[in-house]
Amino acid sequence: MSTHRIAVIAGDGIGREVMPEGLRVLAAAADRFDLDLQFTTIDWANCDYYLQHGEMMPADWFEQLKGFDALYFGAAGWPDKVPDHISLWGSLLKFRRGFDQYVNLRPVRLMPGVPCPLANRKVGDIDFYVVRENTEGEYSAVGGRMFEGTERETVVQESIFTRKGVDRILKYAFDLAQRRPKKHLTSATKSNGMAISMPYWDERVEAMAASYPEVRCDKYHIDILCARFVLSPERFDVVVASNLFGDILSDLGPACAGTIGIAPSANLNPERDFPSLFEPVHGSAPDIYGRNIANPIGMIWSGAMMLDFLGQGDAAHGAAHDAILRAIERVLVDGPLTPDMGGAASTSDVGLAIVDAL
Ligand code: ATP
Ligand code: MG
Numbered sequence: 001m002s003t004h005r006i007a008v009i010a011g012d013g014i015g016r017e018v019m020p021e022g023l024r025v026l027a028a029a030a031d032r033f034d035l036d037l038q039f040t041t042i043d044w045a046n047c048d049y050y051l052q053h054g055e056m057m058p059a060d061w062f063e064q065l066k067g068f069d070a071l072y073f074g075a076a077g078w079p080d081k082v083p084d085h086i087s088l089w090g091s092l093l094k095f096r097r098g099f100d101q102y103v104n105l106r107p108v109r110l111m112p113g114v115p116c117p118l119a120n121r122k123v124g125d126i127d128f129y130v131v132r133e134n135t136e137g138e139y140s141a142v143g144g145r146m147f148e149g150t151e152r153e154t155v156v157q158e159s160i161f162t163r164k165g166v167d168r169i170l171k172y173a174f175d176l177a178q179r180r181p182k183k184h185l186t187s188a189t190k191s192n193g194m195a196i197s198m199p200y201w202d203e204r205v206e207a208m209a210a211s212y213p214e215v216r217c218d219k220y221h222i223d224i225l226c227a228r229f230v231l232s233p234e235r236f237d238v239v240v241a242s243n244l245f246g247d248i249l250s251d252l253g254p255a256c257a258g259t260i261g262i263a264p265s266a267n268l269n270p271e272r273d274f275p276s277l278f279e280p281v282h283g284s285a286p287d288i289y290g291r292n293i294a295n296p297i298g299m300i301w302s303g304a305m306m307l308d309f310l311g312q313g314d315a316a317h318g319a320a321h322d323a324i325l326r327a328i329e330r331v332l333v334d335g336p337l338t339p340d341m342g343g344a345a346s347t348s349d350v351g352l353a354i355v356d357a358l
Contacts, residue, residue, distance in 0.1 A: 003036040004310045007068040007275070011091070012046045013284025014294035014347075015074020021296035021351030022072065022303045025324060028355045029307065033320040040068070045091040047078035056090030062098050070306050071095060071277040074299065075284040092279075096134055099274035101267035102165065103172050104132035104246060105305075106281065108233070108253035111262065113332035114341070118230060118256055128236035129176060130253045132246025133169040134267060136160050137197075139243045159197050161242070166204045172270055173240035174212045180237055185212075187219040188241035188249065201242065225249070229256055254281055261295025261340045262328075264302035266309065278306040292346045295338040297328055300354060304328075327357035 010019040023039060030037045042065075043049070050056045056076070058064070065071065073095070077087045095101065110116050110126040118126075143157035170187075177185040187205045191198035202219060209217045220228065222245045228235065229252050241249055254263035263281035280298030288294055304324035311317020331353045337343025338350055345353075 001034060001036050003038060004069045005038050005040065005067070006306070007042050007065055007071045008039050009042045009045050009071055010074040011076040011284065012048075012078045012087070013075055013286050013289040014282075015046075015076070015284055017289070017292060017294045017347050018280065018296040018299035019072075019074045021347055021354075022299040024351050025300045025327075025354050025358065026072075026303045026307070028358050029304075029320040029324055032323070032358065033316045035307070035316060035320060039072075045073075045076060047076075047082045047087055050082050050087065050090065056087060057094065061094070065095075066099070066274060068275045069310055071099075071275050072303065072306060073277050073279040075280070075282065077284045078286060080286065092277075095277050096267050099269055099277070100135065101269050101274070101277055102133065102135045102168060103266075103268040103270060104130075104134040104250065105266045105268060106130045106132070106250045106253060107264065107305075108236075108257050110257045111332050112329050113334075114258035114262065116256075116258060118233065121233070126233045126257050128233070128253070129238050130246060130250040131169065131173040131176065131238060131240045132250050133165065133241070133243050134246075135243070136162060136165040137243035139247075159194075161197050161200055163204070166201060167208065170204055170208045170240060172268075173238055174208055174215055177215045177238040178212055182237040183214050184216045184237035185209075185218070186225070186236055186239045187217065188222050188225050188239065188245040189219050190222050190245070192221060197242075205240075222248070226252060229253060233257075251281075259295070259340055260298070261338065262297040262301065262332075264298050264305055266302070266305045268309065276306075276309060278302040278309075292348065293339050294347050295340050296347050296351050297332075297354075300324065300351070301328060323358055324354075327354045330357040 010016045044057050076091045077084050108128050112123050138159045140160045146154045189198045233256050260282045265281050267277040269276050280302050304321045307317050308321040336345030336349045336353050
C-alpha cells in the first residue's frame, strides 16, 4: 500500500467550512478502500496570515510544500480586508506557477438531481472535460504603458506561446481524449482575430493530431465555441484551450451543468515533479461564510479527483474515486441538500450523508 502525503490548505471563507467535509469523505474512502492518506494541515496561504505577516505565505513555502504528493486547497480571498490580486497572486497562482501545474482540468458533467439551466437536458447529455493551459499564453506580465498622460497613451500586454508550453498541454488533452470512449478533441482558437499566436496554436494541434489517428479533432473559434457550449453541449468530449480562453470556458462549462457549489477542478503537474493541486471551482464566498450552509460537494468531488490522480490508474484508487462519485449522486437525488440547491441542510449534514452513502 503506497502512502500519499497531502497538504491541507483550507484558505479563507467557506474554504474553511467545506474542507472538513472533504477530509471526512476522504478518510472514509481511505478506510473502505485501504488507502494510506497522510494529511498535514497548513495554516498559512490565507488572509489572516497576510494581515499578521504582510505576505500570504512564508518565504520558504516552496521548500515546505514541494515534497508533498498533492495539495488539497479550499479557497483564497477576503476582498473586504485584502485585495483579490494580492490574495490570489500571493497563494494559488504561486502554487500553479511554482509547481508547474500547467494543466487546469475541469470536468463538466450534468449530475442526477441537479436542475440544468439549459432546457431539455438529461443526465448523460453533458459529460466533457475542459483542459486549460495554466502557465503561459495571454496571462503574461510582459508589457507596459507608454506615453502616459499624453494623447498617445498606449498599453501593451504580450501573449507568450512556447513550443514546449503548447505541445505539453495539447499532449495531455490528446492523451485524455484517446482514453475516453468518444475520442473527440475540440480545440479553441481565434486565428481570424489573433493572427499570430492562434495560427501557431492551430499548427501545433495539427502536428500533434498526426500522432493520434484515433482521435477525431475539431477546432472552433472561441466566440462560436461559447455559443455551442450553451446550444449543444452534448457534442463535446475533451475541449483544450489557451490560458484566457480556457479560463472563460472553464467557468461557462460548469455553469451549463448546474450550480457552482458542486464543480471540482485539478491543477496538474502530470510528470509528478511537483505536487498537483485539487480545489473546488468556487471561491471563498464571503457572502455566506460563517453560516455552515456552503455546499461541500465541489470540495468532495475535487478530493475524488485527487485520489484518482494519486493512484495513477491503480484499481483501488479508481474504485474509491468512483464510489465517492456514486455517493455524491445518491445525495444529489435523495438529499440532504444545502440552500444553494433548494434544500435546508447544513454543510456538515451533506458531508455526513455522503459518508453514509459511501
Ligand atoms: P473567486 O474566488 O473565484 O473570484 P468569486 O468571488 O467570483 O470567486 P465565489 O466566492 O465562488 O465567487 O462566489 C460566487 C457566488 O456563488 C456567491 O454568491 C457565493 O455565495 C456562491 N457560492 C460559491 N460557492 C458556493 C458553495 N460552495 N455553496 C453555496 N454557494 C456558493
Ligand atoms: Mg472572489
